[in-house]
Amino acid sequence: MTRATTVRAVLAAAVLLVSVLITLTMSPRLGLDLQGGTRMVLQATDSATTKADRESTDRTLEVLRLRIDSLGVAEPTLTRSGEDRIIVELPDVQDPRKAAEVIGRTAQLSFHAVQGPGTEQAKGKAAGPTLPDEEGRPLALGPARLTGAGVKDARASFDAQQGAGWTVALDFHKSAGRDWTRLTGEAACHPAQDERRRVAIVLDDQVISSPQVAPSVGCNVGLPSGSTQITGSFGADEARDLALLIKGGALPLPVEIIEQRTVGPTLGAAAIDASARAALIGAAATALFITFVYRLFGALAAVALAAYGVVSYAALVALGVTLTLPGLAGFVLAIGMAVDANVLVFERAREEYAERSGRSLRSAMTAGFRNAWSAVADSNVTTLIAAGLLFFLGSGPVKGFGVTLAIGVLASMFSALVIARALTELASRSRFVSDYRGVNGIARPGRVRTWLARRDPQLFRSPRRWLLISTALITVAVLGIVVRGVNLGVEFTGGRLVEYSTSRPVDVETARTALAGAGFGDAEVTTAGAGDLSVRTGDLDNHQEHALRAVLAEEGGHTTKVRDELIGPSLGDELRRNALIALAVAVLVQLAYLAVRFRWTFALASVAALVHDVILLVGAFAWLGRTVDGIFLAALLTVIGYSVNDSVVVFDRVRELWAKARRESVTTIANRAVLQTVPRTVNTGMGALFILAALAVLGGDSLADFALALLIGICVGTYSSVLTAVPVALTLERSSKAPPPARKRAPGRTSGAGAKRRDPLDNGARV
Numbered sequence: 115m116t117r118a119t120t121v122r123a124v125l126a127a128a129v130l131l132v133s134v135l136i137t138l139t140m141s142p143r144l145g146l147d148l149q150g151g152t153r154m155v156l157q158a159t160d161s162a163t164t165k166a167d168r169e170s171t172d173r174t175l176e177v178l179r180l181r182i183d184s185l186g187v188a189e190p191t192l193t194r195s196g197e198d199r200i201i202v203e204l205p206d207v208q209d210p211r212k213a214a215e216v217i218g219r220t221a222q223l224s225f226h227a228v229q230g231p232g233t234e235q236a237k238g239k240a241a242g243p244t245l246p247d248e249e250g251r252p253l254a255l256g257p258a259r260l261t262g263a264g265v266k267d268a269r270a271s272f273d274a275q276q277g278a279g280w281t282v283a284l285d286f287h288k289s290a291g292r293d294w295t296r297l298t299g300e301a302a303c304h305p306a307q308d309e310r311r312r313v314a315i316v317l318d319d320q321v322i323s324s325p326q327v328a329p330s331v332g333c334n335v336g337l338p339s340g341s342t343q344i345t346g347s348f349g350a351d352e353a354r355d356l357a358l359l360i361k362g363g364a365l366p367l368p369v370e371i372i373e374q375r376t377v378g379p380t381l382g383a384a385a386i387d388a389s390a391r392a393a394l395i396g397a398a399a400t401a402l403f404i405t406f407v408y409r410l411f412g413a414l415a416a417v418a419l420a421a422y423g424v425v426s427y428a429a430l431v432a433l434g435v436t437l438t439l440p441g442l443a444g445f446v447l448a449i450g451m452a453v454d455a456n457v458l459v460f461e462r463a464r465e466e467y468a469e470r471s472g473r474s475l476r477s478a479m480t481a482g483f484r485n486a487w488s489a490v491a492d493s494n495v496t497t498l499i500a501a502g503l504l505f506f507l508g509s510g511p512v513k514g515f516g517v518t519l520a521i522g523v524l525a526s527m528f529s530a531l532v533i534a535r536a537l538t539e540l541a542s543r544s545r546f547v548s549d550y551r552g553v554n555g556i557a558r559p560g561r562v563r564t565w566l567a568r569r570d571p572q573l574f575r576s577p578r579r580w581l582l583i584s585t586a587l588i589t590v591a592v593l594g595i596v597v598r599g600v601n602l603g604v605e606f607t608g609g610r611l612v613e614y615s616t617s618r619p620v621d622v623e624t625a626r627t628a629l630a631g632a633g634f635g636d637a638e639v640t641t642a643g644a645g646d647l648s649v650r651t652g653d654l655d656n657h658q659e660h661a662l663r664a665v666l667a668e669e670g671g672h673t674t675k676v677r678d679e680l681i682g683p684s685l686g687d688e689l690r691r692n693a694l695i696a697l698a699v700a701v702l703v704q705l706a707y708l709a710v711r712f713r714w715t716f717a718l719a720s721v722a723a724l725v726h727d728v729i730l731l732v733g734a735f736a737w738l739g740r741t742v743d744g745i746f747l748a749a750l751l752t753v754i755g756y757s758v759n760d761s762v763v764v765f766d767r768v769r770e771l772w773a774k775a776r777r778e779s780v781t782t783i784a785n786r787a788v789l790q791t792v793p794r795t796v797n798t799g800m801g802a803l804f805i806l807a808a809l810a811v812l813g814g815d816s817l818a819d820f821a822l823a824l825l826i827g828i829c830v831g832t833y834s835s836v837l838t839a840v841p842v843a844l845t846l847e848r849s850s851k852a853p854p855p856a857r858k859r860a861p862g863r864t865s866g867a868g869a870k871r872r873d874p875l876d877n878g879a880r881v
Contacts, residue, residue, distance in 0.1 A: 126536050130425065134424060136431055140432065142437050143434055153203050155195070155373035156199065157372045157682075157685075159198075159368050160367070164366055164367055171200065174365050179192050190205070198367075207376075210374060224315075226242055226255040226313070227300065227313065228312040245320070247324045248322070253314060264286050264291075266286055269283050270356070273343075280348040282343065284343070296336060299336030302331040303334060315344055344356070371680070371682070373685055374679070374680035391812045392817075397420075399804040401419060404456070409552065410541060410553050415534050418529045418534035419456075422526055422529035426445065430518060435521070440514060452525075453801040455494075455534075457794050463483075464560065465790065466482055476548075492762040496755050498523055500519070500752060501519040503699060504519065504751050507692050507695060562792065571789075573840075574840065574841065575781075587730055588729050604743070605681055608684075610651050610652075612649050613676040615646045616666060616667075616669075617670060618671040636652055638650040701754075705718070716765040719838075719842040722839065726838050728750060730826075731753060734826050740822070748820070753827030753828070760836075764840060772854050780854075803828065806824050810822060
């Protein structure tokens with residue numbers, strides 16, 4: 115065993131041991147869409163006295179934290195996003211009405227002297243607001259003499275002795291207590307039953323209590339700060355909420371709910387079970403496929419694939435990544451993509467073994483890893499670029515998909531280049547494995563390669579033929595976009611989308627008629643799978659949603675909210691703009707990277723194929739009437755990475771072959787390169803398709819559109835990387851004056867004299 119093999123084996127064993135320990139001792143952090151609950155995004159806005167900046171938003175967050183803690187929500191999460199947004203996650207909260215009311219109220223509490231009835235405001239006195247009292251009669255108030263900031267404590271209590279019912283007792287800070295005593299002392303100077311003997315307590319521009327100062331209180335004596343009670347015919351919940359608001363204090367900034375998502379726990383549990391089944395079945399199918407194609411070495415790659423699953427899962431858990439539903443789908447998808455590096459290596463090893471007769475299996479595998487490195491690195495970098503764009507330009511759960519995809523790419527490289535390499539190097543040392551070609555799977559060319567070598571099709575005698583086909587496909591896709599239109603989801607248009615499960619089946623037309631009769635005429639009602647109803651509307655607050663659910667309950671019996679998404683119009687515009695920016699940045703970044711790594715003609719051709727794939731995928735969803743939302747954006751950016759991945763592999767082989775035969779025509783070189791890379795493309799695509807088919811069939815409605823988008827994208831990307839990118843590159847090369855690529859210096863040559871360095875696996879003996 116060589117030293118390098120020993121190092122890889124020890125490193126692989128150590129990483130696997132740590133990963134298994136993490137997997138057994140730590141639990142994943144589930145997002146609300148998997149464990150159930152409510153997620154809100156609050157937008158802070160400038161007030162008359164405070165600007166919505168980082169510092170004031172942090173103060174607002176702390177006040178909100180105190181309020182939410184008092185609600186008794188288990189393990190709430192509050193984080194600031196950017197300068198002026200706050201993300202609130204409330205596990206197990208299925209009805210967000212109460213939470214939204216408590217969170218969103220500004221709780222501007224103030225205490226005013228009453229100057230008289232609203233129509234008889236005294237002249238010459240400082241004027242304040244005119245507001246209706248508890249019975250609806252207008253009161254002319256003086257300016258605020260005291261605010262909620264002076265309140266030290268507030269508590270709800272039931273006054274059974276005096277029959278006042280539920281009241282809220284207030285304790286003031288020292289200086290505020292003196293102001294309170296002065297205010298009540300001035301009111302006590304007016305006769306009993308005079309309106310001016312009252313003190314108005316105002317919360318958010320609404321008089322919640324305006325009691326008379328008791329007759330026993332003397333003029334200019336006032337009430338002590340510790341004996342103040344707010345009365346107002348409160349119920350128990352109202353009194354507790356009011357005490358909570360006052361004790362929590364006023365929000366430094368007004369906040370507006372611009373996004374709200376609620377997911378039922380049953381939907382989250384079903385998504386986890388479905389994704390787990392899809393992962394197991396898809397991974398098993400992928401493992402069987404690569405074992406069938408590559409025999410023993412394929413089986414070793416399957417073992418490395420299982421190790422990849424453990425390593426990537428442990429990385430997600432150890433880093434504390436919140437696992438969302440799209441993130442879970444990304445984790446499952448990365449299993450299928452993880453075989454790509456192994457397939458690249460095995461195909462290159464097959465070529466090395468076939469081209470050089472008498473070469474040992476060990477040296478062929480070493481050459482396979484060495485020659486596949488550039489394609490593996492470039493293809494994974496392009497996928498990491500897509501994952502980075504998802505993280506920085508995506509929102510909510512889409513960010514989680516970007517994180518899991520990036521971790522999956524890195525873990526797959528470790529799996530292929532360390533774990534799989536260590537296993538294959540150990541196996542290739544066996545004489546039994548080397549001698550029996552039907553066992554190792556490398557010594558014999560695959561069926562696809564043999565068939566292509568026998569037929570030797572000339573694919574690019576007329577590149578324009580393929581470009582005409584691609585143009586026709588694009589035309590059909592554009593017609594779908596123009597004629598059918600793109601069905602943008604609530605995430606991009608703003609509005610509210612709610613899914614309900616009813617105990618009795620309800621026809622869509624019946625539900626639509628019932629909602630229209632109740633005043634919800636603009637509601638769009640569709641089925642959401644398994645007999646559930648999906649209702650999409652424009653503006654709909656939490657109280658209106660509760661009324662809408664009651665209407666459906668009359669028709670369908672017990673009605674449960676399965677999923678709820680509310681997106682404000684301003685956030686919808688922002689997300690739509692960010693989606694376009696993400697696509698534009700993806701194209702430009704990929705173009706820049708490919709231009710540096712390859713010729714400019716290859717870079718433009720790859721980007722042309724990328725744009726071709728984007729248009730076809732959007733057009734397919736337009737024709738099918740499927741929703742284009744944030745999850746679709748995640749799938750689209752993944753397809754971009756996959757498409758460029760395929761193009762990189764093809765052009766990497768073109769560059770290599772062209773450098774070796776600089777006098778041959780680029781058309782001949784391109785045809786040869788495509789025929790050599792087709793086995794890799796087919797085998798890698800099959801590995802991903804097994805996973806996606808399992809997700810589409812078993813993943814449920816939540817992942818159906820995601821899996822469908824990727825299925826279409828991978829098929830289209832496989833086609834375009836060969837029959838769109840290569841013809842475009844050949845067309846551009848006709849006008850390019852750049853010389854063929856220079857041949858790389860062989861790894862066995864020294865830098866100066868050009869003398870060959872002996873292969874470490876060659877003992878020097880010759881016969």
